[in-house]
Amino acid sequence: xxxxxxxxxxxxxxxxxxxxxxxxxxxxxxxxxxxxxxxxxxxxxxxxxxxxxxxxxxxxxxxxxxxxxxxxxxxxxxxxxxxxxxxxxxxxxxxxxxxxxxxxxxxxxxxxxxxxxxxxxxxxxxxxxxxxxxxxxxxxxxxxxxxxxx
Numbered sequence: 355x356x357x358x359x360x361x362x363x364x365x366x367x368x369x370x371x372x373x374x375x376x377x378x379x380x381x382x383x384x385x386x387x388x389x390x391x392x393x394x395x396x397x398x399x400x401x402x403x404x405x406x407x408x409x410x411x412x413x414x415x416x417x418x419x420x421x422x423x424x425x426x427x428x429x430x431x432x433x434x435x436x437x438x439x440x441x442x443x444x445x446x447x448x449x450x451x452x453x454x455x456x457x458x459x460x461x462x463x464x465x466x467x468x469x470x471x472x473x474x475x476x477x478x479x480x481x482x483x484x485x486x487x488x489x490x491x492x493x494x495x496x497x498x499x500x501x502x503x504x
Contacts, residue, residue, distance in 0.1 A: 357420070357425075362425075362427060365419055365420060365425070365427070365428060365431070366427050366428070366430075366431040367431070368419060368431075369415075369419075369427070369428045369429075369430075369431025369432050369435065370431045370432075370434055370435040370438070371435060372411075372412075372415055372431070372432055372435060373431060373432040373433060373434060373435020373436040373437075373438070373439065374435045374436070374438065374439045375435075376408055376411075376412075376432060376435065376436045376439075377435065377436045377438075377439030377440050377443075377444055378439065379404070379407070379408065380404060380436070380440075380444075381444065381447050383400045383401075383403075383404050384447070384448070384451065385451055386400060387400070388451040388452065388454070388455050389455070389458075412429075412432060415428075415432075416428060
């Protein structure tokens, strides 16, 4: 299959755009790692899922754009797009992810602080209610007993 230079440039441009989308897709997995899914098994599974889905999407893209032919300029365009995204907006997304992680950590510590205060107050309230219940129960218990006044 012969492609004119114009069509090759156009396909390279669209491959570059596709590479940017691959970079965005990878950022989803980076976000999962920032949120704490970063142990060995989780990272291995994430990498396998990313590589598999990217391979399928690249295959489908190749089927659609160049009728299933393997063209080096398509793969280079995808690679350049992904690298360009990673070293431009990808750097910014890494910063945004770290800010989001700090905010979530701050919110989590605030919730934990409130939870501790509520548990302390509930414990004190339960102790007071227990004391009041004990007093009321002892009154009713002693009501049936006759008091010896001799």
